[in-house]
Structures are given as C-alpha cells and as structure tokens.
Amino acid sequence: MISVRNVSKVFNAGRPNAVTAVGGVSLDVRMEETTLFKGPSGSGKTTLLGLIGCMARPSAGRIFLNEREITSLPERFLTDIRRATFGFIFQQFNLIKGVSALENVMLPAYPTGEKFSRLRGRAMATLAMLGLEQRAEAKIEWLSGGEAQRVAIARALINNPAVVIADEPTAHLDTKLSLEFIGIMRELKSRGTTIIIASHDPIVCDSGLAGQVVELRDGRIVAGGAAP
Amino acid sequence: MAHMIERHRHIIDFTLATLLRRKGKNGGLLLVYTLIIFVLASVIFFTEAIKREAMLVLRDSPEIIVQRTLAGRYQTVPISWCDGIGSIRGVSSVQPRLWGYHFDRTRRANYTFMVPAQAPPQSGHVDLGSAVARIQGATAGDTIALQGHDGAPRAFTVRKVLESESQLLTADLILISERDYRDFSGLPAGQATDLVLQVRNQREYATIVEKIARMHHDARPILRSEILRTYDAVFDWRSGVMIVIFSAAALAFLIFAWDKATGLSADERTEIGILKAVGWESSDILLMKFWEGTAISLTAFMVGTILAYVHVFLTSATLFAPVLKGWSTLYPYFRLTPWLDFRQVATLFLLTVVPYTITTIVPSWRAATIDPDVVMR
Structure with a gap:
C-alpha cells in the first residue's frame, strides 16, 4: 500500500512566483491494482506521480510505502527505493538519443553492477516480450512513436518493479497505439504489477483498466481516492 | 567487488x-x-x-679550462704557460688544446675543428661528425675540400664518420692533425686555443683558480660546473x-x-x-x-x-x-x-x-x- 497523507508541493516557495502544484492531498494506492489520476492540465497529476515515485520531496505531509515513511529518507535511500520499486514511463518517453534501444532499456540497471551478459539477456527478453527483439540494436531516433513507447515500457520493467508509474503515456500516440499500450498495461496488471497512470485521455480513462480513479483539480482531489 | x-x-x-x-x-x-x-x-x-x-x-670535459683575454676578447694562449701552471700544487696535468670554429660559406654551416689529444688523424686526413658528413655528403675514404684562413682550399681524406651517445657532442665536429690545423686556421706555433687542467682534489679547484689568476692576470680560468x-x-x-x-x-x-x-x-x-x-x-x-x-x-x-x-x-x-x-x-x-x-x-x-x-x-x-x-x- 502506498499511503499519501496531507501532502503538498509548492514550487518556488517563498517567492512571488510561488505555485502550489499539490495542496493537502491524502489517498491510498492499493498494490496489485491500477490507479488512474485524471484531471485537466495543471491539476497536479504529474507532480503527485513524482512525489509518489520518490522523484521529488513534498513541501509538507508524508508518504508511506508499505507502512514505511519514505519522505524523510536521504537521497541515496530514495534512489534505491526508486530503482527497486518503481518503473517510470514518461509523457515524452525520455529515451536517450544516439544509443540503441537495448542500451536504453539496460540503463536503469547499470548502477546495480549486474553482470553484463545477464543484464543484456534480461533486457532482450523484455524487448522480446514487447515484440521489439528485431529493433534492439536500432538507435532511438530510428524508431517509430509506437516502438519508442514500447522501449520506454521495457526500460520501466527492466528492474522488475512492483509499481509502474506512467505519466500521460498516450499523449503522443494515435488511437491504435494507445489501445496497444492499454493492452500491455492489462498484461502487466494480470501479473500483479501495481500501475499508477496520470492521464486525461478518454481512451485511457474509459478503458476500464483502472480499479481506482482519482480526479484532481487545482492540486486537490475532487473525486475518488481512499482518503482516511 | x-x-x-x-x-x-x-x-x-x-x-x-x-x-x-x-x-x-x-x-x-x-x-x-x-x-x-x-x-x-x-x-x-x-x-x-x-x-x-x-x-x-661536458661529462668528460676537463675540470678547469684556462683561456686568455685581451680587452675582454679571447686570445690564443702561449703554450709556455703550461710549465708555470703545471707547477701549482694539486694540478696533475696541463695540456694545450687546439680547436676553433669554421664557417663553410658554400654550405652555410658552422663546423668545430679540434685536434684530439689521443689518436689524431694523420696529416691530410680528418674524422667527421655525423652532421658534417651529411652536409658534405661524405663517407669514409671520400675527399672533402675546405677553404682555409687564407682563402686557399685544402683537401682532406675522410678517415671515419664519428658516432656518439650525443649527437650534439659530435654533430658539427671535424677532428684534424695539429699540423693541418695550424696550417688551416693560421694559428702560430707556440700558441694554443686554451689549456686544460686535471686536478686531483675537487676541493682545491677554487685555490688553483685563484693561483692561476695571480700568476697570469690576463688568464680566465673556467670551471666545468660553471659551464653547466x-x-x-x-x-x-x-x-x-x-x-x-x-x-x-x-x-x-x-x-x-x-x-x-x-x-x-x-x-x-x-x-x-x-x-x-x-x-x-x-x-x-x-x-x-x-x-x-x-x-x-x-x-x-x-x-x-x-x-x-x-x-x-x-x-x-x-x-x-x-x-x-x-x-x-x-x-x-x-x-x-x-x-x-x-x-x-x-x-x-x-x-x-x-x-x-x-x-x-x-x-x-x-x-x-x-x-x-x-x-x-
């Protein structure tokens, strides 16, 4: 269970241009289920994903991962948790250009010091699962949008994360590819992976993929979320 | 690990x-x-x-060299100085040296002529440094011609081309006999370019230099360490x-x-x-x-x-x-x-x-x- 308790995030705090991206949010994300954050642009979905995924620290409030508070942990421990627990799929894919699809997939595991041959085998297997084994050596800029998206998914899965976080994953995909993405998420869900998606795309919102839907507006929850 | x-x-x-x-x-x-x-x-x-x-x-060069100056310019040294300087306590030997520079107008190069103390070439023969041999295009057995002090050319047969650990040491060197050198350079008999001294105890260098200066006021003794x-x-x-x-x-x-x-x-x-x-x-x-x-x-x-x-x-x-x-x-x-x-x-x-x-x-x-x-x- 991921528990968010009264969490706020203020950017540029104390300055005239301070912005409260998330204000006093509390919710529970159940493991092995799919949670959808929906809401218009600027509603705080991405910021909330970043806070849950240990990419940023809240300005106030606390976050618990399996009842362990993670908000006050030093950066090194947060990174360990991020690497071991979460896999990220970004809106812009955020793949590194100039290197191959295979190397992009292996990148999150480099700091673990895993033997190269074993790591490569695992990355190839993940790419094969997503139908990309033939494109493993292709550089990122040579891939189509759908292929790049699947490489991003493979990268998110390389460390066998318990939780996959996807931020507007279909924003740059056409309908066919968006449906393909939802199919992959269903497959992951069936294997017991916890999925948290932020999206305002109707294809995702109406897909029935999410067991829990949390609606955000102006940094606050307006519907859903098991707040205590 | x-x-x-x-x-x-x-x-x-x-x-x-x-x-x-x-x-x-x-x-x-x-x-x-x-x-x-x-x-x-x-x-x-x-x-x-x-x-x-x-x-x-300079490794094998003498510890002390004695030159002579006149109005601040180098002059040749009378070989007769050897007796007086050789009698200074601590000096084991004094030898006159014959050497000098020569500018080859034809090839626009400077050579150093020297009469070696040991095994000098016979009259009419020379040993060449590698650079001189290269410039002259000469090898052992060839004959080279150089213009002497009076403008007249002299012919020499190359005995051998010198090889050495340091090219700087021999590159521009021409070894020649005493007779040929005096004829070539116009250096009169009884005169040398400088004198070289061997001294037994290096702690006596300063004393010996002082004694030479007192003996010949126009002498200029130079220590090897000063050159280095x-x-x-x-x-x-x-x-x-x-x-x-x-x-x-x-x-x-x-x-x-x-x-x-x-x-x-x-x-x-x-x-x-x-x-x-x-x-x-x-x-x-x-x-x-x-x-x-x-x-x-x-x-x-x-x-x-x-x-x-x-x-x-x-x-x-x-x-x-x-x-x-x-x-x-x-x-x-x-x-x-x-x-x-x-x-x-x-x-x-x-x-x-x-x-x-x-x-x-x-x-x-x-x-x-x-x-x-x-x-x-």
Whole structure:
C-alpha cells in the first residue's frame, strides 16, 4: 500500500512566483491494482506521480510505502527505493538519443553492477516480450512513436518493479497505439504489477483498466481516492 | 567487488558512448587540450633534453679550462704557460688544446675543428661528425675540400664518420692533425686555443683558480660546473619565457573547460534528469562525469605527450627550436638523444590533468545534483 497523507508541493516557495502544484492531498494506492489520476492540465497529476515515485520531496505531509515513511529518507535511500520499486514511463518517453534501444532499456540497471551478459539477456527478453527483439540494436531516433513507447515500457520493467508509474503515456500516440499500450498495461496488471497512470485521455480513462480513479483539480482531489 | 567492477564498466561504457554522441563539442575540447599539452610537453622535453645533451658534452670535459683575454676578447694562449701552471700544487696535468670554429660559406654551416689529444688523424686526413658528413655528403675514404684562413682550399681524406651517445657532442665536429690545423686556421706555433687542467682534489679547484689568476692576470680560468650552470640558466630562462607566454593560452583553456563543464545544455540536463529518474544516484552521475573528464584528460595527455616526444626527438623540435635553442649558441642542426624522465612526465601530468580535474569538479557536482523530476516538468 502506498499511503499519501496531507501532502503538498509548492514550487518556488517563498517567492512571488510561488505555485502550489499539490495542496493537502491524502489517498491510498492499493498494490496489485491500477490507479488512474485524471484531471485537466495543471491539476497536479504529474507532480503527485513524482512525489509518489520518490522523484521529488513534498513541501509538507508524508508518504508511506508499505507502512514505511519514505519522505524523510536521504537521497541515496530514495534512489534505491526508486530503482527497486518503481518503473517510470514518461509523457515524452525520455529515451536517450544516439544509443540503441537495448542500451536504453539496460540503463536503469547499470548502477546495480549486474553482470553484463545477464543484464543484456534480461533486457532482450523484455524487448522480446514487447515484440521489439528485431529493433534492439536500432538507435532511438530510428524508431517509430509506437516502438519508442514500447522501449520506454521495457526500460520501466527492466528492474522488475512492483509499481509502474506512467505519466500521460498516450499523449503522443494515435488511437491504435494507445489501445496497444492499454493492452500491455492489462498484461502487466494480470501479473500483479501495481500501475499508477496520470492521464486525461478518454481512451485511457474509459478503458476500464483502472480499479481506482482519482480526479484532481487545482492540486486537490475532487473525486475518488481512499482518503482516511 | 565484482558488482563494483561491473558498475564501473557499465558506467564507463555509457560514458564513452556519450562522448562519441557529442563528437563536435568533445572533439573541440580534446583538440585544444591536446594542443596545450603538446606545447607544454615539447618545451619541457626540449629543455631537459638539451640540458642533458650539455651535461653529456661536458661529462668528460676537463675540470678547469684556462683561456686568455685581451680587452675582454679571447686570445690564443702561449703554450709556455703550461710549465708555470703545471707547477701549482694539486694540478696533475696541463695540456694545450687546439680547436676553433669554421664557417663553410658554400654550405652555410658552422663546423668545430679540434685536434684530439689521443689518436689524431694523420696529416691530410680528418674524422667527421655525423652532421658534417651529411652536409658534405661524405663517407669514409671520400675527399672533402675546405677553404682555409687564407682563402686557399685544402683537401682532406675522410678517415671515419664519428658516432656518439650525443649527437650534439659530435654533430658539427671535424677532428684534424695539429699540423693541418695550424696550417688551416693560421694559428702560430707556440700558441694554443686554451689549456686544460686535471686536478686531483675537487676541493682545491677554487685555490688553483685563484693561483692561476695571480700568476697570469690576463688568464680566465673556467670551471666545468660553471659551464653547466650557465647552460642550465640559459635554457631554463628560455623555457620560462616560453611557458609564461604560453600560460595565457593555458588560462584561456581552463576558462573554456570551466565553461564547457558548467554550461550544461538542455539536452545534457534532461539526460542527467532521465538517468536519475530511472535510478541513478548522484554518485553514479559523479562517477560518469569523473570518467568523462578522465577519458578526455588522459587521451589528451597521452596524445599530446606522444606528439611532443615525436616532435622533440624525431623532428628535432622544428616548431620551437629557434626560440629555445638560439641560433648562435649551438650548432643549429642536430637530433636530440631520445630520453624520457619519469619526473618530467609526472610534472607534466600535475601541470595539465590535475588543474583540469579540479576545474571540472564543482560543475560536475552541480550536474549530479539535478533533480530527477526535471524530466517530468
């Protein structure tokens, strides 16, 4: 269970241009289920994903991962948790250009010091699962949008994360590819992976993929979320 | 341990791939860095090599040389001085030397003539230094002609071409018999170019020099150590001037390196953000930056040093020789003896790689602390 308790995030705090991206949010994300954050642009979905995924620290409030508070942990421990627990799929894919699809997939595991041959085998297997084994050596800029998206998914899965976080994953995909993405998420869900998606795309919102839907507006929850 | 090695290996692989992806930027940095090291290494190698050449030249030279001056100009020395100087306590031997310079107008080259103390060539024969033989296009058995002091040519048969540990020692040398030399140079009988002394105890040098000066007021005794010191001072001064001029370029490079390291492009910031977002720690980014700096600085150091070695020892320092050698001090065309001192390489390393590493530490740390959520915003 991921528990968010009264969490706020203020950017540029104390300055005239301070912005409260998330204000006093509390919710529970159940493991092995799919949670959808929906809401218009600027509603705080991405910021909330970043806070849950240990990419940023809240300005106030606390976050618990399996009842362990993670908000006050030093950066090194947060990174360990991020690497071991979460896999990220970004809106812009955020793949590194100039290197191959295979190397992009292996990148999150480099700091673990895993033997190269074993790591490569695992990355190839993940790419094969997503139908990309033939494109493993292709550089990122040579891939189509759908292929790049699947490489991003493979990268998110390389460390066998318990939780996959996807931020507007279909924003740059056409309908066919968006449906393909939802199919992959269903497959992951069936294997017991916890999925948290932020999206305002109707294809995702109406897909029935999410067991829990949390609606955000102006940094606050307006519907859903098991707040205590 | 195996994990740590694998971690380093992965990060080094990725770092090299990253460097190759930004060929233009890193290539430019590498080029300038290599050039800086090449210039600095050339100056250091050349200065040390030529000082060593001077040391080799003087290694077997006599401890004390006695010259004669008149109105501050060198004059020939009467051989009759030998008896008086030889009687000074502590002097084991005094020998007159016959030697001098000769400018070959035809080939526009300077030669040093010398009458060797042991095994001089027969009259009508000469031994040639390698550079003289090259310039004259002569080998053993050939005949060469040189214009004497009176303008009349003299013909000599080449007995052999000299070989030596130091080319500076013999490059411009012509060994000749006493009779031929006096005829060639016009040096009158009873006169020598200078006198050389052998002294048993080096602690007596100063006393003996003082006694010679008292005995002959126009005598100018010179100690071997003074000559060595003069060479050192001359070449240290020249390399110092060169390095001072060059330091402006080195400073410009450090500013360039700092700017390169601090001025992270949007792409680089995003990449670091991605790496941190997918699970890289700040220490992993620092490690990547460390290997990046190491790859650039070590490559530049090795290439610059090797190029400088080739430049100094294989092409006779074509680029800097006129500044460092000085055309009037030494024979202009000779090849330095290849030689490398570990201390020189270590000094060069300290002067180049260490400042670069220090300059890029802070920017690297700043890059490593970029928030991972930069890629989500």
